Each structure stands twice: as structure tokens, then as C-alpha cells.
Amino acid sequence: MTYNGDTIEAEIVKMLTGRIPAGVQVTGETRIVDGLGLDSVAVLDFIMDLEDHFDISIPLDRIAQVQTVTELSGAIGTLVSARG
Amino acid sequence: MMSLGSKFAEIQAGIDALRALGRNPFDIRFEKILSPTEALLDGRPVLLFGTNNYLGLTFDAACIAESARALHEAGTGTTGSRIANGTYSDHALLERRIAQFYDKRAAMIFTTGYQANLGLISTLAGREDHLLIDADCHASIYDASRLGAAEVIRFRHNDPDDLARRLRRLEGRPGDRIVVTEGIYSMLGDTAPLREIAAVKRELGACLIVDEAHSLGILGERGRGLCEAAGVEADVDFVVGTFSKSLGAIGGFAASDLPGFELLRVVCRPFMFTASLPPAVVASVNASLERIARDPSLGRRVLENARRLYFGLTAAGFQVGPEPNPIVAVKMPDRETAVRFWNRLIEEGLYVNLALPPATPASLSLIRSSVSAAHEEAQIDRAVSIMTAVGHELHVLERRASAAALPAT
Ligand SMILES: Cc1ncc(COP(=O)(O)O)c(C=O)c1O
Numbered sequence: 131m132t133y134n135g136d137t138i139e140a141e142i143v144k145m146l147t148g149r150i151p152a153g154v155q156v157t158g159e160t161r162i163v164d165g166l167g168l169d170s171v172a173v174l175d176f177i178m179d180l181e182d183h184f185d186i187s188i189p190l191d192r193i194a195q196v197q198t199v200t201e202l203s204g205a206i207g208t209l210v211s212a213r214g
Numbered sequence: 215m216m217s218l219g220s221k222f223a224e225i226q227a228g229i230d231a232l233r234a235l236g237r238n239p240f241d242i243r244f245e246k247i248l249s250p251t252e253a254l255l256d257g258r259p260v261l262l263f264g265t266n267n268y269l270g271l272t273f274d275a276a277c278i279a280e281s282a283r284a285l286h287e288a289g290t291g292t293t294g295s296r297i298a299n300g301t302y303s304d305h306a307l308l309e310r311r312i313a314q315f316y317d318k319r320a321a322m323i324f325t326t327g328y329q330a331n332l333g334l335i336s337t338l339a340g341r342e343d344h345l346l347i348d349a350d351c352h353a354s355i356y357d358a359s360r361l362g363a364a365e366v367i368r369f370r371h372n373d374p375d376d377l378a379r380r381l382r383r384l385e386g387r388p389g390d391r392i393v394v395t396e397g398i399y400s401m402l403g404d405t406a407p408l409r410e411i412a413a414v415k416r417e418l419g420a421c422l423i424v425d426e427a428h429s430l431g432i433l434g435e436r437g438r439g440l441c442e443a444a445g446v447e448a449d450v451d452f453v454v455g456t457f458s459k460s461l462g463a464i465g466g467f468a469a470s471d472l473p474g475f476e477l478l479r480v481v482c483r484p485f486m487f488t489a490s491l492p493p494a495v496v497a498s499v500n501a502s503l504e505r506i507a508r509d510p511s512l513g514r515r516v517l518e519n520a521r522r523l524y525f526g527l528t529a530a531g532f533q534v535g536p537e538p539n540p541i542v543a544v545k546m547p548d549r550e551t552a553v554r555f556w557n558r559l560i561e562e563g564l565y566v567n568l569a570l571p572p573a574t575p576a577s578l579s580l581i582r583s584s585v586s587a588a589h590e591e592a593q594i595d596r597a598v599s600i601m602t603a604v605g606h607e608l609h610v611l612e613r614r615a616s617a618a619a620l621p622a623t
Pocket of ligand 1: 326327329354425459464465466
């Protein structure tokens with residue numbers, strides 16, 4: 131499957147459903163650390179699911195640079211295209 | 215002026231929320247430590263079940279005598295680091311003893327276990343390298359990974375297949391692969407599947423570091439930890455550990471067969487730029503290590519005690535960690551119940567640890583206890599009965615019972 135920024139972002143939002151507290155609205159600007167209603171370890175665990183889904187590993191320093199859902203999908207996109 | 219109040223507003227709010235339910239768990243003050251298993255708290259005796267004093271050696275007569283001898287002979291402190299201010303003969307003796315104990319070529323001691331991880335891992339993890347750490351690793355391993363220059367990847371807790379997948383994703387990239395796991399994990403007391411992890415390491419090529427902080431003196435016939443118990447010592451490149459738990463003092467170490475290990479002494483910053491362990495500490499660790507090398511019965515005793523607590527709590531209906539090890543964690547239904555539970559236990563004379571997310575795996579709220587070889591059976595039974603009474607009072611047990619009675623859906 132090929133991905134672009136929009137499809138990756140859509141996948142992230144889809145995978146968040148059911149994992150975040152009801153009523154939390156997710157957009158590209160949502161901040162992953164304090165905007166999802168998840169604690170820091172839960173965010174890292176969610177990112178592991180994304181890693182499985184996209185068959186990549188996102189190094190921790192890359193995760194630390196990411197603030198919003200759009201930035202996260204950008205980081206994933208870069209790693210997915212590097213994978214080839 | 216900098217405002218710490220606003221900088222840490224969220225932290226303060228968290229502490230205020232805990233205080234609204236009782237004591238501040240970050241500020242427990244014992245007036246007096248009576249023994250490895252008892253202390254005075256708020257003027258009342260409490261049973262200690264949250265100490266990591268696994269072998270109960272903090273009041274061991276031989277350790278105290280050796281410590282006092284060294285204190286009188288060599289003074290209260292070394293006042294500097296090993297590279298700048300020199301090594302005392304007892305430092306060198308302890309390093310030889312640790313190397314001997316693990317049957318490794320060399321060992322290095324550090325001022326704390328935290329610094330042993332910080333130093334070893336950050337120094338090994340160079341710029342092109344890849345550090346793969348178990349998701350549930352201790353904070354010192356996470357901090358080490360930030361101090362090092364390597365790319366850091368977290369693998370799923372105790373999941374060798376996930377580790378293998380992540381190593382395969384690195385195929386074709388330069389640099390060393392360094393894998394870090396623990397022996398017994400500090401929150402749930404579960405052990406790493408080291409045999410499988412060692413097999414992945416052999417197949418895909420990596421350097422393996424195992425932190426035996428909670429397993430030294432407890433697992434393995436000779437007390438060397440999980441690596442010994444699992445029969446994988448030859449596959450483990452570095453063993454790390456601490457003197458602050460089973461050995462009853464403070465300090466940390468790393469041991470290895472790798473040629474060139476001694477070079478770490480002049481490149482490892484958390485070794486080089488901090489003062490070395492004081493003589494009294496080194497001497498007591500020498501004595502406690504000598505004791506466990508000579509007498510494995512303490513390790514057997516703590517495991518028997520651990521089973522007594524673990525199965526006592528299971529029989530009462532509590533949900534505990536996956537294995538009966540000296541860390542026994544009871545799962546609480548939610549954060550607030552955990553805080554109330556912990557406060558009630560103290561009122562009833564039982565001190566344990568409150569462990570809350572994000573310091574816990576899977577966002578669990580836990581009542582974490584650690585068992586000692588020094589606990590009497592009667593003390594363990596008392597701990598079980600206090601926990602059971604509080605479990606009923608706060609409806610933790612009824613909730614569990616009724617949940618179990620529900621038909622599976
Ligand atoms: C797994 C693990 N590694 C390292 C440490 C740090 O050891 P120390 O407290 O001796 O610095 C701890 C405990 O605190 C630990 O649980």
C-alpha cells in the first residue's frame with residue numbers, strides 16, 4: 131500500500147478511535163502529548179501500534195521532535211518512503 | 215524571576231490531587247528504621263514491604279562490622295573520582311570480586327546503579343549505532359539513551375519477535391545494534407524471555423546488555439540472576455546491576471568479557487566525573503557479595519517468601535503480576551482507589567509502594583510490594599490479611615469477584 135501525508139494522517143485518526151477518551155476530537159493540529167488525553171507512556175504505546183501498522187521503527191529522538199498529529203504523520207511518511 | 219510554580223504547575227496539581235486523598239507518597243518520613251522489615255512512621259510501627267531489601271542484609275552484622283572497619287581505616291569519603299583522585303584498594307578488590315562472581319574478565323563499579331546504566335549504555339551507544347530497549351525498561355535506561363548518540367528504538371515489552379522485526383528493519387544500515395533488557399522488571403516482577411532474546415541476538419547480530427538490578431542474589435543457582443537461571447550467560451555481553459537492593463548498600467556495576475572493557479574507564483563520563491564510592495559502602499558491599507557467593511540460602515528464602523505473599527494475595531482474590539517473584543504488584547481498578555488503598559495500608563501498619571502511570575506499564579495503577587528474606591512468615595501473613603481487609607473495605611475484592619462471576623462475552 132502506498133501512503134501520502136493525508137492518508138497517513140487519516141490512518142492515525144482511525145487508529146486512535148477507541149483508544150482515546152470519548153469526546154476528544156482529533157485534527158492535524160491536535161498535540162499528541164497533551165491533546166489526546168493519554169499519558170506519555172500510553173502515547174509511546176500507541177506509536178508502537180503505528181510502527182507495526184506502517185512496518186517502521188520511529189526512533190525516540192524523532193518522536194520527541196514531533197508535537198502534532200500532522201508532524202507525526204510527516205515523520206511516518208519520511209520513514210515509510212525511506213523503507214522503499 | 216523564574217517561577218517554578220508555573221513551570222511545574224501540572225506536577226503540583228498532581229501532588230495536590232494525591233494530598234486530597236491522604237499522604238504525599240513522595241514524602242514519606244520514617245522516624246526510625248528498626249530492622250530490614252520494620253520502621254516507625256508517624257510514631258507507629260509499620261511493616262516494611264516496599265524496600266527492595268531483598269536479602270535483608272542492611273543490618274547484617276558482618277556487613278556492618280566491615281563497613282565500620284573501613285570507615286575508621288579510610289575515612290568517610292574519597293573526595294573525588296577514580297580517574298582524578300585514585301582508586302582505593304577496596305574499590306579494586308570489589309571489582310575483582312564482581313568479575314569473579316560473574317565469571318567475567320572484568321568489572322567496573324559506579325556510584326549508583328542509575329549511573330552504571332547511564333554510563334555503560336550512553337558510552338557504548340555511538341553516533342551510527344542503534345540502541346533497542348525493552349519498552350518497560352527503567353528510567354535510568356531511558357535517560358542513558360538520551361545521553362548517548364545512537365538512534366533509540368523501543369521494542370514491545372518481553373517480545374522477542376518484535377525485537378527481531380525491529381532488528382531486521384535496520385538491515386543494511388551501518389553501526390552496532392545494542393539491545394537492553396532487565397532480569398526481573400521492577401513494576402510487575404515479570405522476567406525477560408532471555409533465552410529467546412539471546413537467540414534473536416545470535417541470529418541477527420547484536421550486543422546484549424541485561425540489567426539484573428532486581429535479580430542479583432535471587433535468581434540462578436549461584437545468585438547471578440536471570441542470565442544464570444536462563445542459561446544464557448555466554449550470550450550476554452554486559453551484565454549491569456546495583457548494590458542498592460539485594461546487597462543492602464548503594465552503588466552499581468557493569469561486568470563483561472569483552473576485550474577493551476577497561477577503556478571505558480577513560481571515556482565513560484558518569485564514571486569519570488563523579489566521586490567514587492566511600493570506603494564504608496565498598497566494604498559492606500564486599501561483605502554482602504562474599505556472603506551471597508558463599509551462601510545461596512538467602513536467595514532461596516526470599517523466593518519462598520515471595521511465593522507466600524504472591525499466592526496469599528492470589529487466594530484472597532487480588533489480581534497480581536504474572537510471576538511469583540520478590541516484586542509483588544497488585545492491580546488496582548483505578549488511580550484513586552490505588553491512592554486510597556495505599557493510605558489505608560499505612561494506617562493499618564503496612565508500608566508498600568504506590569506506583570501510578572506514567573511510571574507503570576500499560577497505564578496500570580499498582581500497589582507494589584517487595585519481599586525480603588528477612589520477613590518472617592507471620593509478617594507475610596499479616597501483610598496478606600491487612601491487604602485483604604482493605605481490599606474488602608474499598609470493594610476491590612468484591613468488584614473482582616463479581617467481574618469473575620460474569621459470563622464471558
Ligand atoms: C532496573 C533498575 N535499574 C537500575 C536502577 C537504579 O539503581 P540505583 O537505585 O541503585 O541507582 C533501578 C532502581 O532504582 C532499577 O529498578
